[in-house]
Amino acid sequence: MADGLGALRLEDSDDDFKYEEVDVMSDGDDDASEDLDAALRKLQAFTAKETVTGKARTPEVLPGQVVKKPEVIDDFLRNFFIKMGLSRTCDCFEAEWYELKATGRLDSSTTVPDVYLRNAELEDEVSSLRRELAEAKSIASRASATWDKFRKERDFHRMHHKRVAQEKNKLLTDLRRLKEHYAKYEPTILELRKKYETLMKEKMMACLERDKLLSRLETFESSGAVAAPTAGERSAGATSLAGRGGAAAAADASPTATSRSNGAAPGSAGATTGGPRSGWASLNAPPRRNPYTDLEFPVVPVKMLSLSKTFKGHLLSVANMALHPTKPILVTASDDKTWKMWHMPGGDLIMCGEGHKDWVAGVDFHPAGTCLASGSGDSSVKIWDFEKQRCVATFTDHKQAIWSVRFHHLGDVVASGSLDHTVRLWDLPASKCRMALRGHVDSVNDVAWLPFSSQLATASSDKTVSIWDARAGLCTQTYYGHQNSCNGVVFNILGTTLASTDADGVAKLWDTRMTAEICTINTGKHPANKAAFDRSGQVLAVAVDDGKIKAYSATDGVLQVELAGHEDAVQAVLFDPAGQYMLSCGSDNTFRLWT
Template sequence: TDRRDMSGEEKVTDDLLLDSDDDFEYEEVPVDSESDDDDMSEDLESALRSLATAKGKQIVDVVGQEEAEEAGPAPGAVTKRPEVVDDFVRNFLLKMNMTRTLESFETEWYELAQTGQLHEEDVGAVPDIYLRNHELDSMTKALRAELEHVKSIAGRATATWDKFRKERDFHRMHHKRVGQEKNKLLTDIQRLRKHFGHYEPTLKELRHKYEVAMKEKMMMRLERDRLSAKLEAYESQMRTTELPADTQPLPKTKKLQKKKGDSQLPPNDRENPLQNLQFPVAEVQTFTLQKTFKGHLMSVSNVAIHPKKPIIATASDDCTWKMWGLPGGDIIMSGDGHKDWVASVNFHPLGTHLVSASGDCTVKLWSFEKAKCVATFTEHTQAVWDAAFHDTGDFVVSCSLDHSARLWDVNSQRCRQTFRGHMDSVNAVVWQPYTNNICTGSSDKTISIWDARSGLCTQTFYGHFNSCNHVTFNLRGDTIASTDSDGVVKLWDVRMVAELMTINVGPHPANKAAFDRSGEILAIASDDSEVKVWNLIDGEQICELKGHTDSVHAVTFDPYGKFVVTASSDNTFRLYGTLA
């Protein structure tokens, strides 16, 4: 290591020596002679001609000087007269601080002047050489002072230049080191890219095998449930045939067991009145942030719009839900009954009640007329993520972290059905419009459709590679949109049981999605604090709704497609629309 350091120092020293000014190659510039070019010749004629030229020039100079003296001083010119002798002596003695000699000189000078022994023509002027020496002495002192000043400036400039040279050498070495590190990193990146390129085919093959295995697993599970149901039916039939003729056993069924006060699900699916209607497409590209409301102390997890009035309800991690009037944002009602965060709220189809799902493992039913909680459902064993009303308003379905979904009767206030089959948390649940079917999205990466009357799974959609966060239907009820934690949104055809489209808004999770009433626009709430809006006809993104400073948890359109409401972890919900 010492040897390498010494070699490095020697290299730096060599570079400094190479940069020094001692090795700079100077170009010799010939000095032009004042004489003519003919002076280079040594013949007699050239010498005589040069001598004559010099004499002529001298004569011209003397004549010019005499003419200048005869002409006198120019107008306005300052004429300097020589100093008289006595003043010169006085100034000299005073300068040398010889005061006593000066007094003696003054006394004797004035005595001679009074007695008439001192004649003015005998005094004369100071010879020019003394004045010239005095001027040269003053000039020498001034030049010395200026020289010292220039030396100090040169010293400072030399120090600054040395400093800059050292900094230049340092930055040059640093640049070389950074270049070497960059080349090394580029080499490492190329090697790693080449290395990981060998794993890509293996990963694709493993992913394909995993998908095939999961599909086979779900098919086997469905087959197992079907065979189990057949076996139970055969056993029941065998027991019935073995009983005496006068015995009447009670038949067992997995259908809803009706008791006094229970509501009845419609026997068949109703005709969807919105099936053949055409609605205008929401002009989301013109929407801008209109208002921001901060009414909760913690993250706002969900938002729901009243089916008939400009009212919204919000659920929050501060264990409350609140109802607000739009567009002013005035608070109308607040619910404080939950003991943990509130994950979801939904309005009754007639707008008379509200259902809330909470992390305290309960589902609560609230009456606006009575302004209180009228029912609490507690059969879930873990946190409840979502809850939704049936279109008749007599039933509520909820989903939970306990891997199940449950059907609740609003009138008899009891659990009428439990839907089991998911292998992980059920994160979202929604009713298919005007049917008895519910759709669930689970952390086991599947989307399932269930018959609420029998409690059986009728269809399962595969395709997500991460936990499904939310599911929703369009108004016609023929398309499902599902979101997952990879930021992938998939559209499914319910009748064909097929995937229609995949939208990737990752890498941030896609938390919720909402159709406009035309079914051609999809708004996606993302963890990157934005709402992505896509056109489902051409599969292109239209715009992004910005304004939140944290994850957007929920998004929904109003029933007429005039505005969008969003909820976020920044403790606010925001209204996007066009200016009235």
């Protein structure tokens, strides 16, 4: 062992080295420096190239960073021997180790893995896995609780569904049983309804017949009281007969009729029509004094009105309505192509008119109450006779839909306003169109006769309101001021004030004597449809598209009350002539009574 150690001892000696003297100021220093710089540049370029091509490189160590490298095997063993106090064993190990290394029989040294570091890493990994396991167990526990909750709710809802299904089946069974039960009563109800309608019709026919007989009796008595009437008086008497007992005048009117035997007007009427009987003479008759001129009527207390009854009598929107001149009877026109007659204020159905092929927008009673005129979207005007219980005349000269129809106060002429921009005047006794009033450049939405005269007012979509002389067929006055389509026009009972409404929600009052605007009323942002004066002429009620009826003072336009009750747009409004109630109809398929 001593010989081995002696052989491996190293001796420092300078004899074995040969030194070469180098001149410090040699000219080759500059060349060597340049060669060194070139070599460094090539090395940097080569390093950059290897980085670009993606070759594996040893990660750089940042300055000041401590890198822990694992121990080599021999250092590990030396440290172990010294730690355990095995110094002689350590000397033997070193002698043999270096001998093998010197002879080349020892492989390149390898490092010893740091067991403690590895154990620490494994402990950290185990701790992390344990935490993940604990979290997974917690999540699984919560999921199990949630699953149990959902299972219980599922069972509850399943049980509830079964119970509801059983109740539904029971209700269906009861409903089927009730339908079968009530089906037995349906024929009886229909029979009773037919009997009721028949009795009501017979009652109304009896009332009309009574009124006709009373009218004839009054006519005979008045004619017997005058000894020798003049020609003008005979003409006035014939006109009065046509106005009061118009049942005979309207009953015989038909599209093919050419003459009438009752109440034939002499003179110009025969020359105009070419026949012995014409209703056109009523327009050319001397002006009649308004019988209400010297009368005063109480103002309707609109602030006290409230919704009393609601009647749903149509399948579609109720577009218009009209009141009987002498009886508490209302007629409604609807988009369901029918008109219906009702007894008010009870709302009992009297009769129903079917025959139009499209919606019905205009209706009006004969001044004597014996017949009815209706205008429809099928471009026709029909005359309905209550005594004959059928349509006795149909006029089809209009080219487009008809919005409004109005009887002249004597009952022999009907005016109709149409979408074809015209107003036509129909001669009922002659069953023909006497005149077409042309001048509007858009649809004529409403017409109204000046009370007890031959002047006619029209409201048009061309934003104007016009006054026409029906005898000459000329426009005598045009009112300007509306900024949108005019929807309605109406006179007060004296004919001194005209009200018009438009699609901007504006109502205007016009003085017909001064041909000037009285005031402008703004009802809101919704269109204003039809309007109506009360009998005193002091209150104007306006039907508005927002489902309200708004009443204003006719003198200064001040709002008095807003009546809400309709569920959709209000199309028309009317006052009872006696001032006891107000009626309205709308797009909610109903008409309503306000008392």
